[in-house]
Amino acid sequence: xxxxxxxxxxxxxxxxxxxxxxxxxxxxxxxxxxxxxxxxxxxxxxxxxxxxxxxxxxxxxxxxxxxxxxxxxxxxxxxxxxxxxxxxxxxxxxxxxxxxxxxxxxxxxxxxxxxxxxxxxxxxx
Amino acid sequence: xxxxxxxxxxxxxxxxxxxxxxxxxxxxxxxxxxxxxxxxxxxxxxxxxxxxxxxxxxxxxxxxxxxxxxxxxxxxxxxxxxxxxxxxxxxxxxxxxxxxxxxxxxxxxxxxxxxxxxxxxxxxxxxxxxxxxxxxxxxxxxxxxxxxxxxxxxxxxxxxxxxxxxxxxxxxxxxxxxxxxxxxxxxxxxxxxxxxxxxxxxxxxxxxxxxxxxxxxxxxxxxxxxxxxxxxxxxxxxxxxxxxxxxxxxxxxxxxxxxxxxxxxxxxxxxxxxxxxxxxxxxxxxxxxxxxxxxxxxxxxxxxxxxxxxxxxxxxxxxxxxxxxxxxxxxxxxxxxxxxxxxxxxxxxxxxxxxxxxxxxxxxxxxxxxxxxxxxxxxx
Numbered sequence: 001x002x003x004x005x006x007x008x009x010x011x012x013x014x015x016x017x018x019x020x021x022x023x024x025x026x027x028x029x030x031x032x033x034x035x036x037x038x039x040x041x042x043x044x045x046x047x048x049x050x051x052x053x054x055x056x057x058x059x060x061x062x063x064x065x066x067x068x069x070x071x072x073x074x075x076x077x078x079x080x081x082x083x084x085x086x087x088x089x090x091x092x093x094x095x096x097x098x099x100x101x102x103x104x105x106x107x108x109x110x111x112x113x114x115x116x117x118x119x120x121x122x123x124x125x
Numbered sequence: 126x127x128x129x130x131x132x133x134x135x136x137x138x139x140x141x142x143x144x145x146x147x148x149x150x151x152x153x154x155x156x157x158x159x160x161x162x163x164x165x166x167x168x169x170x171x172x173x174x175x176x177x178x179x180x181x182x183x184x185x186x187x188x189x190x191x192x193x194x195x196x197x198x199x200x201x202x203x204x205x206x207x208x209x210x211x212x213x214x215x216x217x218x219x220x221x222x223x224x225x226x227x228x229x230x231x232x233x234x235x236x237x238x239x240x241x242x243x244x245x246x247x248x249x250x251x252x253x254x255x256x257x258x259x260x261x262x263x264x265x266x267x268x269x270x271x272x273x274x275x276x277x278x279x280x281x282x283x284x285x286x287x288x289x290x291x292x293x294x295x296x297x298x299x300x301x302x303x304x305x306x307x308x309x310x311x312x313x314x315x316x317x318x319x320x321x322x323x324x325x326x327x328x329x330x331x332x333x334x335x336x337x338x339x340x341x342x343x344x345x346x347x348x349x350x351x352x353x354x355x356x357x358x359x360x361x362x363x364x365x366x367x368x369x370x371x372x373x374x375x376x377x378x379x380x381x382x383x384x385x386x387x388x389x390x391x392x393x394x395x396x397x398x399x400x401x402x403x404x405x406x407x408x409x410x411x412x413x414x415x416x417x418x419x420x421x422x423x424x425x426x427x428x429x430x431x432x433x434x435x436x437x438x439x440x441x442x443x444x445x446x447x448x449x450x451x452x453x454x455x456x457x458x459x460x461x462x463x464x465x466x467x468x469x470x471x472x473x474x475x476x477x478x479x480x481x482x483x484x485x486x487x488x489x490x491x492x493x494x495x496x497x498x499x500x501x502x503x504x505x
Contacts, residue, residue: 026363036361059263060316064255074255083364087251100271
C-alpha cells in the first residue's frame with residue numbers, strides 16, 4: 001500500500017494535502033483517486049486545506065493503545081471553507097477548559113524521522 | 126423468499142477465559158443450540174461463523190469438535206457485527222430455499238489477544254493518531270451533551286440498569302448492583318466515559334439454528350419467526366457527519382421495519398449495541414424508538430427498564446453481559462428467544478411478542494461505522 005501523503009508544502013508553509021473534484025466541487029482529505037460523486041478520476045486537482053477551523057468535539061484520553069502515553073487530548077475540527085472535518089491530537093496546557101465551538105489552528109511539526117505531523121491548538125490561548 | 130424460524134439458541138457464559146480454546150467455547154454453544162432446537166445434528170446443511178480475530182477457518186475448527194463436517198461452512202468478519210452477519214447468512218440460506226436447517230455461530234476469545242483499548246484497524250489513519258473506540262464514543266458523548274444537555278449521571282444510569290439486568294442473567298459476565306456514584310468514581314477511560322460506561326473485554330461463544338417452516342412444524346417446540354434481517358454499511362460522506370444521530374442505524378432499522386411490516390411502536394423490547402453507555406442512547410434514537418435528544422427524559426422516567434415502556438437490553442447488554450465481538454450478535458438472539466418464550470426468569474419482560482436486535486461494528490475513517498445489522502423476531 002502506498003503511504004498517504006497527508007501534508008504538503010505550499011509557498012514555504014505546510015498545508016494538509018487534499019484534492020478536489022472540479023466538476024462536483026467536493027474536497028477530499030485524505031486524497032481520493034476517484035471522485036465518489038461522478039466516479040471519475042480525471043477531474044481531481046490538488047487542493048491545500050485551510051489551517052483554521054471550529055472544534056466539533058474532543059476528549060481527553062486516559063487509557064489507550066500500549067504505544068501511546070496518556071493522558072492526551074484529541075478532537076475533530078471542521079474546516080468550514082473546505083467542508084472537511086479533520087481528526088488530530090490537540091496540544092493545550094488546560095484541555096479541561098476547551099469548549100466545543102472554539103476556534104482552532106493546525107500546527108505542523110517535523111519529527112526526528114523527518115516526517116511532518118500535525119496537531120491542533122486553540123487559535124487564541 | 127420462504128419464512129424462516131429461529132428454533133434453537135445456545136451460548137456460553139461470557140467471561141474471561143484466556144485458557145479455554147475458542148474451539149471449545151464454540152463447541153459448547155453449538156451443542157446447547159442443537160439440544161435446544163431438538164433436531165438431529167446430521168440434518169444441519171450449512172453453517173456460518175462470525176468472528177473478528179480467531180484466525181483462518183475458525184468455524185470448521187469449532188464444528189469438527191462435534192463431528193459436524195462435510196457441508197458448507199463459511200467464516201465471516203464484520204468487526205463487532207460479525208455474529209449478526211453470520212446470523213443473516215444462515216437466515217438467507219433458509220429463506221432462499223437452499224437449506225432447511227442452517228447454523229449461525231459467533232465466537233471470540235479476546236482476553237488472550239488484547240490488553241487495553243481496542244481500536245479501528247491499525248492501518249486506519251485516525252487510529253494511528255490515537256483514536257481508540259472509547260475515545261470515539263467519548264467525543265460523541267461530549268457532542269451529545271453540548272447539543273441536548275445530557276449529563277454524566279444520565280450515562281451512568283444506563284450502566285446501572287445494564288449491570289442490574291445482567292445480575293439476573295446466568296450467562297452474563299458482569300452482573301452487579303452498582304450506583305450512579307460508583308460509575309462516576311470508576312477509572313476515567315476517555316472523558317466523559319468511565320470504566321463502567323464501557324463494555325468489558327470478554328470471551329465467549331453463541332449459536333443459533335435457523336430452519337424452514339416445514340422443519341419448525343415437524344420438530345414442534347416454540348419456533349420464533351424471523352420477520353426481517355437487514356444489514357448495511359456506513360456511508361462515506363465528505364463533509365460534516367452528524368455525530369449524535371446514527372444514519373447507519375437508522376437506515377438499517379427503517380429497512381428492517383419495511384420488510385417486517387411493523388414499526389417501532391410494534392416492538393416490545395430491543396437488544397441494542399451498547400458498547401458504551403452513550404451508544405445505547407444513540408442506538409435507541411437511531412432505531413426510531415424516540416426522537417433525537419429524547420432519551421434524556423426516557424432515562425429520567427425509567428422507560429428503558431425491564432418493567433418500562435420499551436425495555437432495552439434486558440440481557441444486560443454488552444456492558445453487563447460482556448462483548449466477545451463475534452459472539453455478540455448471535456447472543457442477542459439468545460436473549461430475544463428467551464424473552465419471547467417467557468424463559469427469562471427474573472429479568473422476564475411482561476409477555477413480549479416482538480423483539481428487535483441491533484448490532485453494529487467497526488470504524489472506518491470518513492464513514493459513520495463499518496457494519497450495522499437489525500433483526501426483528503416475532504413469537505407465533
